[in-house]
Each structure stands twice: as C-alpha cells, then as structure tokens.
Amino acid sequence: MKLNRKDILSIEDLTKEEIELVLKTAESFKEVSERDIKKVPTLRGKTIINLFYEPSTRTRTSFEIAAKRMSADAINISASSSSVVKGETLKDTAKNLEAMNPDCIVLRHSFSGAPHILAGLVKCSVINAGDGCHEHPSQALLDMLTVKEKLGRIEGLKIAIIGDILHSRVARSNIYGFTKLGAEVRAAGLPTMMPCRIEQMGCRVFYNMEDAIKDSDVIMMLRIQLERQNAALFPTVREYSKLFGLDSKKLEMAKKDVIILHPGPINRGVEISSDVADGRSSLILDQVTNGVAVRMALFYLLLGREL
Amino acid sequence: MKLNRKDILSIEDLTKEEIELVLKTAESFKEVSERDIKKVPTLRGKTIINLFYEPSTRTRTSFEIAAKRMSADAINISASSSSVVKGETLKDTAKNLEAMNPDCIVLRHSFSGAPHILAGLVKCSVINAGDGCHEHPSQALLDMLTVKEKLGRIEGLKIAIIGDILHSRVARSNIYGFTKLGAEVRAAGLPTMMPCRIEQMGCRVFYNMEDAIKDSDVIMMLRIQLERQNAALFPTVREYSKLFGLDSKKLEMAKKDVIILHPGPINRGVEISSDVADGRSSLILDQVTNGVAVRMALFYLLLGREL
C-alpha cells in the first residue's frame, strides 16, 4: 500500500487512515535498524536532498540515516554553504534542485509555509522537516508511534502538551495528530504562549500545569528556545521553570504510569529536570529511535515501489 | 572511447573533438537521471573529492549527484571546515588528499589557475569547478550541450554573451567553447567589463546590447555579482539593468526563436527580468539538468573503464 499523495507537509492535511498507515509502516521498519546489516535495497537509485535552512543535528541526521538505510543517495545542503548567501530565492533554489531530478526534498525552513510553496513548485516529493512556527509532521508521527508502541493505543488517551504552544511547530503537529486519532489533547502554558482560537484545534486549554497533567496518560514537554528568547514570553527562566517545568515533585501529581515525551534538545533544569528526563517515565530516547523508523516509512510510502 | 587526458582544467585546452566527445557522452547519460533507479555501477569503488573554497549550491550538488549516480564515493570538503583555517597551503592540502588515493578532485577556488597548480601536483584527475575569473569548463560544456540539444547544432550559430565578461569564468569558457565548435560569439557589456584583447579570443565586441542580440540565436546573460560589487564597474544597479538587463522589451529585438541561457543563480530584475527568466525562450533549468549529465560524462571519461 502506498500513500496517495506527493508530499508530507503537515499533519493537518493527513487523514486518520494515512497517519495509521505511516505508523504501521514505521513499526515494520524499526527492525531494520536493529539488524546487524542495517540496510535494505528498497530505495536504491533514489536521490534525497536534505535542504536545511536552520541548524539541526538530530533531524538532519535522522533523515540522512533513514535515507541511507533505505539505500537512497542523500545529499545535504545547509543554508550557510549554499547559494542562499548569494540571495537566491527559495523558488529559484527549488526549481534548480528539481532540475537535477531528485526524488524527494526534505526541507527545514524558518518561514511557516515554505514547504507548501516548495511542494507547489516541484514535481518531486517534499517532506516538511519543520517550518517556522507551523508544523513538524515527522516529529508528531514519531511521537504518536512512541505513545502507541508504549500504551498500545492512542484513542481515548489524554495528552498534556506543556510550554510555548504558540511558537511550537511540534505542538501544532501533535495537536492535529493526536486529536485525529481520538485522543484528548490538553495545552498548558502561560497566556502569552497560547495561540488564539486554540480551542478550535480541538484541544482543552490550561493555564495551570497541575490541572493539565493530573489525569493525563502522556506529558509532552516543549523546548524553551532560550537562544531565541527575545520575545519576552515570561519574566525569567527560573519563574517559567517553577510554573511549567517538569520535575519529580510535579510528576507526583500525575498518574503513576504516565509517559513523558520531549522533542529535544532538552534544556535540563529549565522545562524538565534531569531526574525526570532520565527517569523511568521518560521515552525521550525512544522518540529518537522511532524518528529514524518514521522517516524510513515516509520515504518508503512516498518513493517506494510496490513489492 | 576515452578522453586522452588526466584533467579538465579549461575549455581553452580542449580540442573540438574532445568537446564533442564530452557532449555526446553526456547525451547518453541524461537518460540515467530520468530512470526510476537513477544509478549505474560504472564508477563503483572510485573516490571523488569535492574541494570547494567558495560557497556553491548548484555546482557542488551537481557534481555530488553526478558522482553518486555513477556509484562513486563522494567526499565533500569546504574551506570553512577544513585545514584552511589552520593556514595550510593548497599544495600541502593537495598532496595530503592525494595520499588518500582519490581518483578525482573537483576544485573550486577563488584564485585563477589554482586547478592547474593542483593538477600538476597530483596523479589523480582534477576537474576545475570554477577558478577565479579564469574558467568554469563544466559550465560551458553544459551550456553547449543545452544549445546543441535545442537547436540541433552549434556551428554557424550566433551566441551573444551579455554582462561582466571581464570577471566571468563562465563567459571565458563559453567564448573558447562555442568558438571552437564554429559559432560566432558576441560579447556585450560596458567598457569596464570587457577584457583587453578580447577580440583575440575570436569574438566580436559590442557596447550596445541591442546590436549584440539582434540576430543572435542564443543570448547568454551573465550574473552580476552584487555581493562582490566593490569594483564599481557601473554607477548603479538600476542603470546597469536598463542598459544590459534582459527584459521582454529588449527580447522583442531578438529573433523569435532565440534561446536564453543564464548560469545562475539569477538576480531577478537585475540582469534578467522574471518574465524572461521564466518565459518560453529560457532554458535556464535545462542547463541545470544538463549539468548533472555533463559531470557524469566527465567522471566517466576521466575515470571510467573501457566497456
């Protein structure tokens, strides 16, 4: 079975069935990364371009490893070494890359909507690897895979997402995804961190962390982007941490078997304490492992031939 | 058949027969990039090093994709991450890379003549991917391929090259190439942009764009390098654009079926207007596609085994 679409731009676009297909396919690819010989010939002769306009270790590496384990050729382009310094527009970069006949372009860009523009310009597949404050669909898919794997289902669960929802593409993708699969999503953070009309995305809003996590099955902590902290969303890091950081004391208010997610990189002692991040409830590293499997699945579903 | 030379350093060096061999070989490789499985095993086990001392998206990516589609191993080295920061000379870098037994080094360097120096130092093949204001032979080869493909021949054509001829390695390589294949090359630009003794390269000089393009079969626009514009070649960008930029009004003075080339990245609204760049006469993206084929051909002719 194949996804009947060219691109993966957002979770908002995907149907419940499509999300489930990706998760099921990813599950079957997990085993490849556990083999002695971590490679399948499925995408031999395919060209995948990682076009990253923002720095990234884990996401770029995850996509690159996924491509190589599928035997595709992976080409990395980062903004600093590219024609971007010569002022080329995204459109021209896109058309030029397309002219080299890639099969897929994986795009990370600081502007929301950039992957949609790209997808409209090129015949090859486009995967959104994070665009501004909009979406990060492969992250949400790996989060859903991690929850499903651990708890056996997603429907009926309560998922608390804590932090700067407004600026988080991870939060946005996850709100769409978990809601579509029948979970209740709870968004918690300071009022300055909450998108207006967030209730229309289908989630409940909390301005108090305790209420949000009390009977939740999953707590997803968002990264506070200290390096971009010029928006003055909160008075001090210490104060934020006290209100919305997750430490063992706050964790006591949650269910015993709650699971904890974080998209990384984590700020230890800011949005999550070290004991919680490294504790038995944390699935942070499972998320990373599942990231490779999800990306292999996306490449397969977009580019793969029928078996 | 094989090129009977170790390196591709300039078009000036190549004979008409050698150029024709490259073009013919490139034509046969175009099909590989259109396949479902874009890969041939021809250069398996060959090591190709892309050594780029200047930033580049399209050229580096094009060489890398070409190498990978031929199944060679491609290694990228860019100046910023390299020993260059430790002040190593090009000679020492060359000898050190050679000691790792590469089969080919693709060099881009801001100093004219750097690839010739490199080629004299190493036993492996060297391809000039652009050196200072000197030559950019693979670009000229892809330009010739594009023209030949579209118009069926090169001999007897009139090729107008418009812009800063003096500082353009693309112009220099194309003047040599098209002249060797029997075309008439016309160079047009401000007097400050014209090399002295350019007539001895075998081309006609125009200081007026209209005269140059009037009955030309091909118009090749050069990039104005705004980011290096400290040489004060012209008073203002607007004035340059008015005199030597190509827009639909100037295009009316050209032949109906004229074709338009540009090495990219283009400055929309400066040397070329958007409607012309994206119009039906423009072959700018065909050039990029042909770039991969030309580079596959060069790798094959320099490194390939007889079939």
Place this chain on the structure above:
Amino acid sequence: MKLNRKDILSIEDLTKEEIELVLKTAESFKEVSERDIKKVPTLRGKTIINLFYEPSTRTRTSFEIAAKRMSADAINISASSSSVVKGETLKDTAKNLEAMNPDCIVLRHSFSGAPHILAGLVKCSVINAGDGCHEHPSQALLDMLTVKEKLGRIEGLKIAIIGDILHSRVARSNIYGFTKLGAEVRAAGLPTMMPCRIEQMGCRVFYNMEDAIKDSDVIMMLRIQLERQNAALFPTVREYSKLFGLDSKKLEMAKKDVIILHPGPINRGVEISSDVADGRSSLILDQVTNGVAVRMALFYLLLGREL
C-alpha cells in the same frame, strides 16, 4: 581475529599485542586503496558517525574515506551545524545519536577525556579522533605503521619527538605506543613545553634538539599551533624555529637514514623547513596514506564480522 574491546580511546589503554594486531590488519587493508575498485563489502549496512567538534580536513576525510571503502554509511556532524549551538550537552548529544543505532561514533573534541565519557554512555563503539591535549590514538597507530613499514621493526629504535610535547595529543599517544613496542622515545622541546613527570611515561627528556636527534632512527616533528599561540610558550616563532625547527643543517647531525614524520598540517619554515618536509627522508605523505589503512583496520576490528 578481533579486538576484544568496544572502543579505541587511547594508546595508553592498548596492549602491545593489540597494537600489533591493528598494525598487521592495517597492512592488509593498504592494498584495497591501491585497487582499481577501492571498495570491500565488509561493513555494508554499518552506520559510522563522524562527530567533530574541532575543524579538520585530513582526519575527518581519512575516517570518511576509510568508512566508505569498507562500504559503511558515513554521517558527518560538525559542531557549527549541530545542536551544539543550542547548548546541548555532550551527554545528550551522545544518547540521542545512540538512539539512532549507529555502530561507531568517531569523536574529535577539544576537551581531554570527552571520548571516554562518550564511550561510557553509549553501547556502540567509540573512536577517539583527538581529544584536547590528551590522545590521538589513530594518529599514533599510523605513525607506528609508517615506521614499521619503512624500518621493518619498532623494537630497539630511537624515536625523537620534537616540539610542544605538553599540548600535543599526538606526542602523548606516540610516547605510549612506541614505548610499548620496545622503542626508546626521546622528547625534546623548551622547558615550557614539557609535561611534568614525563619521564614516568618512559621517555628521555632533552632540552636541546641536537642531542635528541643525534643517533635517532626517527624524528617526529610536532606542529606549532600558531593559531592558538596565546599561551606564550616561546618568545617568537623565529626563535623557536631556530632552536627546535628541523632544517637541512640540523638534519646533518642526524643519522644518514633517519626518517622524518609530522602529523600535519605542517607550518613550512616554522617547525620544519620546506626542503626537509619535501626531502627524501620525509615520510609525511606515507603517514597520510597509512592513516586510511589504519582507520579501515580500526573499523574492521571493532565492527567487522568474523570471516
């Protein structure tokens, strides 16, 4: 036969037998890089991550070429493009990379001991590609291979290491290595360049270059790190060069058939004169060639399957 260890962190850790196994294995891999098809399928499906927190051409390229010639997938991560800019700790980077199931992480880091920390955190193999002023084991192994190849043995030889011993990870690894294989190591440099208690590492100390090289079989010149020269180890480069630089005049005091090593990149005219670096006694480029073979051997011994 296989190394019975997970990591290569230092020469201090290795036994004489282990060092000899690496050298013997490397000798057998040299031939692969001289073939027409420089590739063996041995490590197909293995993932090797080059994690470089310091700039490097030769070492990163050498590891990458070694990985690719063994058919492994090589992933490059450099500090500038990585999550390091977001302030992630080495531990978190390590655990995240591990979660993607690599088989080996090659780490270069400015902090001494960083690879040991990494190795303790991850299940996959770790190779130290240079850590601060501590060790650079693959460099010492290639140095030993070069000497053994040229002089037929290491036991009983006299090895003079000249320069800033204190800050040199190359020196430290070589002192351990050559001493273990039964050579006499002589360290020569200014008193400010000598570690305290260096005699306990098993080597003789000289503050005069002539005495150190007089009857030595090997002279290993260390790089003066001009770009880090804020420690004021010596008054002027010229004075250092006069005292401890190797030129043809000083070379006359050495044995006729002495061989000269340098880890590169060399500062011509500082620690070594050009005529000596390029002269018949110099094995500097053989070292680079042997570097690829040693790294292939390390990958093979750590990751390879029994034949």
